[in-house]
Amino acid sequence: LPERAANWEEELLTQGLSRRALRVGVAYAGPGSGNDIQRSGTPPIAFTGGIPDPITLPIEELAAASETVLRREGALALEYGGAQGFAGLRDWLAGHWTPIDRTPLTGANFSLTVGSAHALENVCETLLDEDDLVLVESPSFPGSIRAIRSMGCRVEAVYVDQDGLNVDAFEERLRAAEREGRRVKLLYTIPNYHNPTGTTLSLERRHRLLDLCERHNVLIIEDDAYGEIGFEAALPQSLYSLAAGRGVVKIGTFSKTIATGLRTGWIQAAPALINATLATRFDMGLSPFLLRTIAEYASGGRFEAHVEDICALYRRKRGIMLDGLRERCSQLASWQEPQGGFFLWLELADAVDYARLRLYAEEEGVAFGGGPGFFAAGDAGNGAIEPSRFVRLAFSYTAEAEITEGVRRLARALERAAQSE
Amino acid sequence: LPERAANWEEELLTQGLSRRALRVGVAYAGPGSGNDIQRSGTPPIAFTGGIPDPITLPIEELAAASETVLRREGALALEYGGAQGFAGLRDWLAGHWTPIDRTPLTGANFSLTVGSAHALENVCETLLDEDDLVLVESPSFPGSIRAIRSMGCRVEAVYVDQDGLNVDAFEERLRAAEREGRRVKLLYTIPNYHNPTGTTLSLERRHRLLDLCERHNVLIIEDDAYGEIGFEAALPQSLYSLAAGRGVVKIGTFSKTIATGLRTGWIQAAPALINATLATRFDMGLSPFLLRTIAEYASGGRFEAHVEDICALYRRKRGIMLDGLRERCSQLASWQEPQGGFFLWLELADAVDYARLRLYAEEEGVAFGGGPGFFAAGDAGNGAIEPSRFVRLAFSYTAEAEITEGVRRLARALERAAQSE
Numbered sequence: 001l002p003e004r005a006a007n008w009e010e011e012l013l014t015q016g017l018s019r020r021a022l023r024v025g026v027a028y029a030g031p032g033s034g035n036d037i038q039r040s041g042t043p044p045i046a047f048t049g050g051i052p053d054p055i056t057l058p059i060e061e062l063a064a065a066s067e068t069v070l071r072r073e074g075a076l077a078l079e080y081g082g083a084q085g086f087a088g089l090r091d092w093l094a095g096h097w098t099p100i101d102r103t104p105l106t107g108a109n110f111s112l113t114v115g116s117a118h119a120l121e122n123v124c125e126t127l128l129d130e131d132d133l134v135l136v137e138s139p140s141f142p143g144s145i146r147a148i149r150s151m152g153c154r155v156e157a158v159y160v161d162q163d164g165l166n167v168d169a170f171e172e173r174l175r176a177a178e179r180e181g182r183r184v185k186l187l188y189t190i191p192n193y194h195n196p197t198g199t200t201l202s203l204e205r206r207h208r209l210l211d212l213c214e215r216h217n218v219l220i221i222e223d224d225a226y227g228e229i230g231f232e233a234a235l236p237q238s239l240y241s242l243a244a245g246r247g248v249v250k251i252g253t254f255s256k257t258i259a260t261g262l263r264t265g266w267i268q269a270a271p272a273l274i275n276a277t278l279a280t281r282f283d284m285g286l287s288p289f290l291l292r293t294i295a296e297y298a299s300g301g302r303f304e305a306h307v308e309d310i311c312a313l314y315r316r317k318r319g320i321m322l323d324g325l326r327e328r329c330s331q332l333a334s335w336q337e338p339q340g341g342f343f344l345w346l347e348l349a350d351a352v353d354y355a356r357l358r359l360y361a362e363e364e365g366v367a368f369g370g371g372p373g374f375f376a377a378g379d380a381g382n383g384a385i386e387p388s389r390f391v392r393l394a395f396s397y398t399a400e401a402e403i404t405e406g407v408r409r410l411a412r413a414l415e416r417a418a419q420s421e
Numbered sequence: 422l423p424e425r426a427a428n429w430e431e432e433l434l435t436q437g438l439s440r441r442a443l444r445v446g447v448a449y450a451g452p453g454s455g456n457d458i459q460r461s462g463t464p465p466i467a468f469t470g471g472i473p474d475p476i477t478l479p480i481e482e483l484a485a486a487s488e489t490v491l492r493r494e495g496a497l498a499l500e501y502g503g504a505q506g507f508a509g510l511r512d513w514l515a516g517h518w519t520p521i522d523r524t525p526l527t528g529a530n531f532s533l534t535v536g537s538a539h540a541l542e543n544v545c546e547t548l549l550d551e552d553d554l555v556l557v558e559s560p561s562f563p564g565s566i567r568a569i570r571s572m573g574c575r576v577e578a579v580y581v582d583q584d585g586l587n588v589d590a591f592e593e594r595l596r597a598a599e600r601e602g603r604r605v606k607l608l609y610t611i612p613n614y615h616n617p618t619g620t621t622l623s624l625e626r627r628h629r630l631l632d633l634c635e636r637h638n639v640l641i642i643e644d645d646a647y648g649e650i651g652f653e654a655a656l657p658q659s660l661y662s663l664a665a666g667r668g669v670v671k672i673g674t675f676s677k678t679i680a681t682g683l684r685t686g687w688i689q690a691a692p693a694l695i696n697a698t699l700a701t702r703f704d705m706g707l708s709p710f711l712l713r714t715i716a717e718y719a720s721g722g723r724f725e726a727h728v729e730d731i732c733a734l735y736r737r738k739r740g741i742m743l744d745g746l747r748e749r750c751s752q753l754a755s756w757q758e759p760q761g762g763f764f765l766w767l768e769l770a771d772a773v774d775y776a777r778l779r780l781y782a783e784e785e786g787v788a789f790g791g792g793p794g795f796f797a798a799g800d801a802g803n804g805a806i807e808p809s810r811f812v813r814l815a816f817s818y819t820a821e822a823e824i825t826e827g828v829r830r831l832a833r834a835l836e837r838a839a840q841s842e
Contacts (some may be wrong), residue, residue: 020547025700079472114707121703160832246425260500262710273433279445279446285684286535287684290713324768
């Protein structure tokens with residue numbers, strides 16, 4: 001018999017990859033990939049991943065819920081449950097979001113996915129082809145940009161300022177596309193407690209954005225991963241809510257409110273669009289055991305009480321980080337107070353050299369998300385933005401008692417990176 | 422403000438779907454979709470889905486494992502675990518498959534997926550483009566054909582006979598492609614206890630198949646969903662094993678051995694190819710809670726003992742079904758004794774009218790998988806095959822005590838469908 005060479009896969013991988021695989025290159029390994037938490041050696045104080053504080057993880061409650069579900073529901077929890085996912089959890093989502101989004105929702109408006117990452121992927125696979133034109137924000141969550149880019153569509157970026165997506169710049173992009181005879185098919189936006197900037201899209205901008213998207217027939221994907229983690233006044237109504245669900249697909253997740261390790265998120269959309277996304281997935285749905293466990297845990301007001309608790313915690317943690325920054329870093333960086341979410345976005349003073357900052361931060365024992373990673377979408381049309389002038393600090397994961405020391409280390413790294421010029 | 426029409430999504434869905442979404446049409450709703458088990462009204466005796474007998478589901482053990490994992494591992498189980506999935510479960514798979522596949526395997530040879538359905542999808546997305554030529558078996562599992570077709574590649578079918586894939590016909594297809602100047606990129610095959618026919622590819626054919634695929638540079642996807650459910654002599658070595666992993670990707674699942682509702686399967690391949698599949702997924706991996714629960718349950722020989730138990734049960738159930746068929750149906754259908762798996766594939770006698778059989782089966786209260794659903798891949802090059810001459814009977818799900826009554830009902834339906842000519 002002939003036999004393939006021991007390095008047969010080299011040929012396959014150099015000549016046989018799909019265009020989609022070639023586009024994405026290597027696997028995502030940034031914040032939130034599971035690679036960002038160092039578990040051996042002397043770990044730095046990590047302001048990296050958008051991950052809940054481990055003390056908030058409802059371990060006992062989830063253990064009780066999983067046991068209840070298995071003992072009470074047995075086979076129902078351990079057999080195929082369909083691609084859309086357990087109806088009881090979708091009904092719970094409908095009940096939870098109907099008053100918030102002031103729109104009558106039912107379980108038919110939801111589909112359950114492997115986190116909001118899979119929700120975005122599923123929507124993209126349902127609607128996008130190569131060469132479609134998609135607008136995204138810059139900066140943005142790089143995992144999302146990677147998924148959108150993998151479809152082979154043309155991705156153009158619009159910048160985010162202190163009130164969220166700059167809608168003037170968005171309108172300019174729409175008009176530029178129109179002049180070229182091209183249609184913008186889709187906008188991907190994170191209007192609430194934006195990742196990485198922490199900004200929130202103002203109500204006035206939401207109205208203008210919906211108006212523009214309606215006139216230009218642009219579908220909006222509204223990524224609301226962080227919207228429930230609020231510290232101050234209520235958020236402006238969601239885009240989904242303002243549009244009564246027309247022309248908006250919202251994606252959400254339990255990753256930030258309960259646990260990233262549940263890997264459970266959802267698509268919220270008109271039922272006809274939900275059905276189209278279901279037709280364009282092939283995984284036969286998520287585990288009913290997992291989904292029923294989440295529904296059991298979330299029921300009876302437990303989820304809402306939990307979210308109230310964690311918001312109080314993250315508000316405190318944000319305050320500790322802001323106090324430290326004001327005390328030690330105000331000459332070396334500037335920032336905006338986020339009204340919710342997990343992140344503070346620092347703009348470095350001109351004196352701070354970015355490469356040195358990374359080096360000194362490692363030496364001092366503090367980790368953060370480097371700005372350049374969040375500008376994957378490329379030029380956002382405001383030439384003033386230099387990615388290496390920014391770092392993202394997550395105040396969510398690090399223990400409350402360690403934040404001040406982490407900021408102290410960051411301050412030393414900033415000082416050294418400024419002095420070394 | 423202008424406002425989108427209430428039926429905005431109609432326009433989106435008629436003019437805005439991706440080519441992939443347009444190809445697949447509606448969602449899969451066949452056996453195993455979660456739609457096939459009727460749970461209200463007077464249920465028929467169901468020989469439909471390839472689903473484990475509910476009495477085999479290790480409910481107590483999984484409840485204990487999930488509790489252990491959450492209490493012992495806490496945050497590790499509830500945080501991101503990476504796209505490849507919990508290393509402990511991948512290591513367990515390596516330990517389990519190394520002796521069976523007689524090939525040294527490590528955790529780097531595995532990636533964990535949402536069942537083998539997602540495994541297939543992930544491999545296809547990594548390797549296939551529109552217009553690539555893919556060969557599949559006919560009949561085959563329609564969910565797999567649907568996923569492959571969604572990539573837009575040209576799918577051609579090769580027929581399965583009593584010894585599995587007909588390798589002569591496969592060779593003919595390869596030569597026909599060669600004459601057209603086209604290369605066959607990939608073969609999707611179910612060599613063990615084939616779905617739906619129950620046949621097993623002979624060792625001699627495995628050697629010939631590997632030889633042909635090597636000479637023509639065809640990658641093999643070996644779907645081994647049922648290989649562990651064996652009743653008789655050991656299976657021939659896997660294609661993966663015979664090829665020492667070169668040019669073969671194996672996909673597997675816990676759906677048939679533990680529970681479909683775990684929605685956990687895997688890709689087994691060379692590490693470089695595993696890495697390529699990881700780069701071409703966007704879901705940030707499955708739930709570490711779920712994967713660690715499975716690893717905890719499977720460890721310490723529990724999985725192997727469980728498989729031994731279920732094989733004994735399914736062997737008995739197959740025997741009961743065969744006894745009933747021999748006693749009541751031998752004039753109206755013929756079949757081959759499956760050596761493992763969940764299915765018996767009946768070829769109907771000429772006298773039996775298929776449409777009437779479906780009608781009478783419903784009246785008699787028995788359900789089965791209709792032949793035509795398994796011929797989604799189209800003409801397999803053997804004109805003698807008429808899809809509506811076949812039905813698939815799953816002996817796995819229905820309670821042992823009900824199988825005889827189910828066959829009795831089927832026999833009555835067959836008799837009525839034959840007499841009514």
